Amino acid sequence: xxxxxxxxxxxxxxxxxxxxxxxxxxxxxxxxxxxxxxxxxxxxxxxxxxxxxxxxxxxxxxxxxxxxxxxxxxxxxxxxxxxxxxxxxxxxxxxxxxxxxxxxxxxxxxxxxxxxxxxxxxxxxxxxxxxxxxxxxxxxxxxxxxxxxxxxxxxxxxxxxxxxxxxxxxxxxxxxxxxxxxxxxxxxxxxxxxxxxxxxxxxxxxxxxxxxxxxxxxxxxxxxxxxxxxxxxxxxxxxxxxxxxxxxxxxxxxxxxxxxxxxxxxxxxxxxxxxxxxxxxxxxxxxxxxxxxxxxxxxxxxxxxxxxxxxxxxxxxxxxxxxxxxxxxxxxxxxxxxxxxxxxxxxxxxxx
Amino acid sequence: xxxxxxxxxxxxxxxxxxxxxxxxxxxxxxxxxxxxxxxxxxxxxxxxxxxxxxxxxxxxxxxxxxxxxxxxxxxxxxxxxxxxxxxxxxxxxxxxxxxxxxxxxxxxxxxxxxxxxxxxxxxxxxxxxxxxxxxxxxxxxxxxxxxxxxxxxxxxxxxxxxxxxxxxxxxxxxxxxxxxxxxxxxxxxxxxxxxxxxxxxxxxxxxxxxxxxxxxxxxxxxxxxxxxxxxxxxxxxxxxxxxxxxxxxxxxxxxxxxxxxxxxxxxxxxxxxxxxxxxxxxxxxxxxxxxxxxxxxxxxxxxxxxxxxxxxxxxxxxxxxxxxxxxxxxxxxxxxxxxxxxxxxxxxxxxx
DNA sequence: CTGAAAGCGCTAACAA
DNA sequence: TTGTTAGCGCTTTCAG
Numbered sequence: 001x002x003x004x005x006x007x008x009x010x011x012x013x014x015x016x017x018x019x020x021x022x023x024x025x026x027x028x029x030x031x032x033x034x035x036x037x038x039x040x041x042x043x044x045x046x047x048x049x050x051x052x053x054x055x056x057x058x059x060x061x062x063x064x065x066x067x068x069x070x071x072x073x074x075x076x077x078x079x080x081x082x083x084x085x086x087x088x089x090x091x092x093x094x095x096x097x098x099x100x101x102x103x104x105x106x107x108x109x110x111x112x113x114x115x116x117x118x119x120x121x122x123x124x125x126x127x128x129x130x131x132x133x134x135x136x137x138x139x140x141x142x143x144x145x146x147x148x149x150x151x152x153x154x155x156x157x158x159x160x161x162x163x164x165x166x167x168x169x170x171x172x173x174x175x176x177x178x179x180x181x182x183x184x185x186x187x188x189x190x191x192x193x194x195x196x197x198x199x200x201x202x203x204x205x206x207x208x209x210x211x212x213x214x215x216x217x218x219x220x221x222x223x224x225x226x227x228x229x230x231x232x233x234x235x236x237x238x239x240x241x242x243x244x245x246x247x248x249x250x251x252x253x254x255x256x257x258x259x260x261x262x263x264x265x266x267x268x269x270x271x272x273x274x275x276x277x278x279x280x281x282x283x284x285x286x287x288x289x290x291x292x293x294x295x296x297x298x299x300x301x302x303x304x305x306x307x308x309x310x311x312x313x314x315x316x317x318x319x320x321x322x323x324x325x326x327x328x329x330x331x332x333x334x335x336x337x338x339x340x341x342x343x344x345x346x347x348x349x350x351x352x
Numbered sequence: 353x354x355x356x357x358x359x360x361x362x363x364x365x366x367x368x369x370x371x372x373x374x375x376x377x378x379x380x381x382x383x384x385x386x387x388x389x390x391x392x393x394x395x396x397x398x399x400x401x402x403x404x405x406x407x408x409x410x411x412x413x414x415x416x417x418x419x420x421x422x423x424x425x426x427x428x429x430x431x432x433x434x435x436x437x438x439x440x441x442x443x444x445x446x447x448x449x450x451x452x453x454x455x456x457x458x459x460x461x462x463x464x465x466x467x468x469x470x471x472x473x474x475x476x477x478x479x480x481x482x483x484x485x486x487x488x489x490x491x492x493x494x495x496x497x498x499x500x501x502x503x504x505x506x507x508x509x510x511x512x513x514x515x516x517x518x519x520x521x522x523x524x525x526x527x528x529x530x531x532x533x534x535x536x537x538x539x540x541x542x543x544x545x546x547x548x549x550x551x552x553x554x555x556x557x558x559x560x561x562x563x564x565x566x567x568x569x570x571x572x573x574x575x576x577x578x579x580x581x582x583x584x585x586x587x588x589x590x591x592x593x594x595x596x597x598x599x600x601x602x603x604x605x606x607x608x609x610x611x612x613x614x615x616x617x618x619x620x621x622x623x624x625x626x627x628x629x630x631x632x633x634x635x636x637x638x639x640x641x642x643x644x645x646x647x648x649x650x651x652x653x654x655x656x657x658x659x660x661x662x663x664x665x666x667x668x669x670x671x672x673x674x675x676x677x678x679x680x681x682x683x684x685x686x687x688x689x690x691x692x693x694x695x696x697x698x699x700x701x702x703x704x
Numbered sequence: 705c706t707g708a709a710a711g712c713g714c715t716a717a718c719a720a
Numbered sequence: 721t722t723g724t725t726a727g728c729g730c731t732t733t734c735a736g
Contacts, residue, residue, distance in 0.1 A: 008713055019723045024715065032721055054448055055407030056713030059728045096406060172702060179698040186538070339702045342694040346531040350524055350691045360729055371707045376731065384705055408729030411712045708735085719724075 007050045016044045027052070054326065058098060065099040065127040065325050067318060070117050071156075072134060073105035077291045079265040079310070082352075083132070083156070086311030090318025097326050099127070101318060108134045118142040128321035129153040130314070133160055136206050152324050154317045157310065158208045159335075166330060167320045169313035172337045173208070176287070176306055177215025177263065179340055183304050184261050184285040185224060192228045193220060194249065194260045196270060199233045209263040212287075216263065234269060246273050256281040263287065267305070271296030289343065289351055298345050307341040307351065359402045368396045379404070406678065410449060417451040417479040417677050419670060422469050423508075424486060425457035429643045431617040431662070434704075435484070435508070438663030442670025449678050451479070453670060460486045470494040480673035481505040482666070485512055488558050504676055506669045509662065510560045511687075518682060519672045521665035524689045525560065528639070528658055529567025529615065531692055535656050536613050536637040537576060544580045545572060546601065546612045548622060551585045561615040564639075568615065586621060598625050608633040615639065619657070623648030641695065641703055650697050659693040659703065 009027075013020040018037055025031045026041045033041075044050075069087055074080035084103065091101040102124075106117040114135050121129060122145060129146055131153060133139035139160055146153050147164040159168040184193065195216070200207060220227050232249050235241045250258075260270055260282050267286025271293075274282060280300070286293060289307045296302040320331040343351055361379075365372040370389055377383045378393045385393075396402075421439055426432035436455065443453040454476075458469040466487050473481060474497060481498055483505060485491035491512055498505045499516040511520040536545065547568070552559060572579050584601050587593045602610075612622055612634050619638025623645075626634060632652070638645060641659045648654040672683040695703055 010713080020714080021716085021723060021725095022721085025722085028715090030716090034721060037721085053411070053450075053713050055411045055450075056728090057715075059405070059407045059411055059730090060713075060715040062715090062728070098407075175698065175702065179696075182696065182698050337702055339693070339704075340699040341691070342696070342699065344531075344534065344694070346527065346534050347692040347694065350527065350689055352691075362729075372730080373708075373732085374706060377706085380731090382732095386705060389705085405729050408712090409731075411714090412729075412731040414712065414731090706736085708733105710731105710733085712729105712731085715726105715728090717724105717726090720722080 007048045009050070009052070012041065012044050012048060012050050015048065016040045054097075058326070063098075065094075065097075065322075066124070067094065067099060067101050067128045067130065067321050067325075068121040068124065068126040069101065069103045069130040069314070069318075070121055071103065071105060071130075071132045071314075072108035079288055079290065080132075082289070083310045083314045086309075086314030087318065089311065089315040090322075093315070094318055094322045097322060099322055099325065102126075106134075111135055111138065114138055122146075126151060127325055128166075130156060130317045130321065132157040134206060134208070136160060152321055154320055156313045156317050165334070166324055167317065167334055167336060169316045169320075169336045169338060171308040171340060173211040174215040174218075176308075176340050177212035177217075178219045179215075179342075180212070180261060180263070180285055180287070180306050181216045181219035181223075183306070183342065184259055184283060185220070185227075186283070188283075190224055190227050190259050192230060192253065192255070192259065194253075194258055195229060195231050196260060196262045196267075197231055197233050198236050198264060198266060212263045216261065236266065236269070242269060243273060243276075246270075250277075250279075258282040260284045261286065265290055265293065267302055268292035268296050271299070271301035274301045275299065289348070294343075294348055297343060297348050300345065303344065305343040305348070307343050308338055309341070309352075311352070313338055359400045360405070361402070363400060364393065364396050364402050367400065368392045410678065415450075417446075417449075417674075418476070419446065419451060419453050419480045419482065419673050419677075420473040420476065420478040421453065421455040421482040421666070421670075422473055423455065423457060423482075423484045423666075424460035431640055431642065432484075434641070435662045435666045438661075438666030439670065441663065441667040442674075445667070446670055446674045449674055451674055451677065454478075458486075463487055463490065466490055474498075478503060479677055480518075482508060482669045482673065484509040486558060486560070488512060504673055506672055508665045508669050517686070518676060519669065519686055519688060521668045521672075521688045521690060523660040523692060525563040526567040526570075528660075528692050529564035529569075530571045531567075531694075532564070532613060532615070532637055532639070532658050533568045533571035533575075535658070535694065536611055536635060537572070537579075538635070540635075542576055542579050542611050544582060544605065544607070544611065546605075546610055547581060547583050548612060548614045548619075549583055549585050550588050550616060550618060564615045568613065588618065588621070594621060595625060595628075598622075602629075602631075610634045612636045613638065617642055617645065619654055620644035620648050623651070623653035626653045627651065641700070646695075646700055649695060649700050652697070655696065657695040657700070659695050660690055661693070661704075663704070665690055 009020045009023050013023045022033060022037055023041055025033050026038045071083055072080050087103055094101055104117045104121050107113040115138055140162060143153055143162055143164060152166040154166045155168040157170050217229055220229055234245050265288035270284055284302045285304045286302055287306050293305055297305055323329050361372045361375050365375045374385060374389055375393050377385050378390045423435055424432050439455055446453055456469045456473050459465040467490055492514060495505055495514055495516060504518040506518045507520040509522050569581055572581055586597050617640035622636055636654045637656045638654055639658050645657055649657055675681050
């Protein structure tokens with residue numbers, strides 16, 4: 001009952017009337033093999049249901065695969081920290097197959113830094129690359145070079161419109177905005193929604209949350225045609241300025257029951273403000289499971305968080321490349337949209 | 353940069369001035385080794401940072417590990433189908449390490465069938481067992497025997513209070529009921545909650561959702577002390593009877609805005625009824641991602657579903673045993689409470 | 705108590 | 721175009 005499928009390359013060779021060297025050649029498309037042998041071997045492989053033994057294979061090939069991950073740098077408790085945890089999981093998996101994993105971080109607000117990261121990775125001659133693309137053009141150039149060198153790459157978090165990637169793991173951004181609007185409005189009589197945004201540097205960086213905001217706005221105009229969506233820009237670095245901006249927002253619109261949303265991971269800024277001002281009348285929804293966001297959720301200053309397992313995304317990316325390297329198998333699906341998790345104070349403690 | 357840690361058992365043997373046979377003996381505590389050799393070898397292993405090569409090890413040991421899964425049988429679209437999908441994922445993983453996976457199904461309403469399944473598995477001499485325990489006493493007897501035979505086992509779905517299991521993967525049941533009540537009531541003015549239950553056979557089977565119901569009731573009495581919780585029992589097999597029961601429920605309580613909940617995976621029964629009767633005024637919450645439940649969710653007859661990745665639970669269980677068998681490593685956490693997913697019509701399509 | 709040696713299934717270099 | 725062969729690092733007899 002247990003196993004039995006012990007068909008080796010030798011069995012195949014014998015049944016096909018050739019040597020195992022020849023079998024190996026057709027299995028890996030290396031060297032010239034007569035059409036006749038190839039056919040026979042393929043047929044036998046099929047009939048016998050031959051499955052190569054990975055360990056034997058890995059043992060025999062002394063190749064040293066290395067996968068490089070290119071992601072934004074981060075401080076403790078920030079969004080990309082979770083991704084790094086996923087890399088750690090992936091590292092463990094890949095390590096079993098003798099594959100090492102490296103991470104090269106870049107400043108997501110600095111193009112030069114991104115270029116430097118790409119150059120460094122390229123120079124190291126990686127067997128595969130995982131990349132979170134924040135700079136469109138630069139990334140396209142980079143992946144083009146990877147393609148030319150036959151180096152497989154997978155996108156995480158967001159992806160670009162090229163076609164050469166092995167796989168993509170990320171959240172459906174538009175839908176996440178749509179969902180967010182649904183949770184925010186929650187069937188109530190909503191007249192106005194406040195979208196709080198981060199003041200961005202002007203240097204034309206791609207903002208990955210823009211699609212999300214579109215989903216949000218679409219939901220509102222479809223379900224609440226009379227509802228106004230108002231944008232307020234806050235400064236992420238200057239607390240005092242931020243508080244002034246929010247104070248003004250509350251003055252301008254005296255209705256205490258506000259519907260507030262942020263499309264990135266910094267909703268804790270709002271929670272902190274509300275806590276300090278002692279305002280408990282707002283309904284606030286944000287994204288991602290930063291520790292500070294969870295704190296706000298438990299505390300009741302944020303009602304819901306929409307989250308994604310960016311750790312799993314990274315781990316899956318590594319698994320995908322690993323499997324590709326070892327088994328020469330592309331992942332079942334190229335585009336993998338991971339689930340959108342709705343967190344509130346009652347289920348957030350069981351997340352992660 | 354890439355790898356490098358290429359210290360083999362030969363290096364250790366040479367450095368310790370013994371043969372690799374002796375090194376192997378102390379590494380695996382097999383056979384007698386002089387204290388002096390043992391010490392020397394251990395020291396060298398430490399100094400050189402020797403890490404055994406898994407593939408070589410697995411290749412050389414022709415052991416045929418086999419893991420047996422004992423779960424309830426099911427029809428298409430039922431709860432346990434998802435678990436089986438997870439077993440499939442796990443099978444792929446374990447297969448890479450030459451470990452085969454078997455599934456033995458039992459009738460969850462028939463003790464004899466469960467006993468037979470356990471006996472069958474035991475007789476087959478498994479290397480590890482994964483079990484979804486529906487019958488408490490029988491399971492305890494079974495796992496006791498496993499423990500005696502040093503066969504590792506892990507619980508999925510629910511667990512018992514014994515201590516010998518290698519790991520557990522499942523949902524926090526009490527909290528899921530609590531969460532469910534929160535989503536059902538949703539801050540509204542709720543006066544009555546209808547809990548629909550399945551008429552159970554009287555034969556003292558353990559009902560795994562009882563804890564969940566406790567959580568539900570606790571939430572209500574804590575947050576809605578004046579709210580009544582009313583139980584209605586329906587027949588899962590007899591549609592006509594079921595409809596009569598529900599008709600009566602609607603007659604007895606003429607308020608059209610009802611709050612209805614089911615603590616198991618069969619909330620589609622309610623949705624079907626409401627659809628047939630054209631009732632759209634109720635708020636309905638249920639559990640688990642059966643296809644029929646998703647249908648009701650998209651359709652609007654069920655507002656929310658609380659789900660768990662029982663596929664991942666099963667897959668994780670297999671991974672845990674596999675790693676234990678190969679690496680002799682117990683999982684990082686023994687009790688693994690998986691997250692509770694809140695699904696509505698906007699995020700359910702990205703689940704699974 | 706210990707060493708030598710024969711593989712495990714596969715790869716890759718070398719002959720033919 | 722194909723067969724032969726020497727390992728990869730580890731386990732497991734079998735002598736001694």
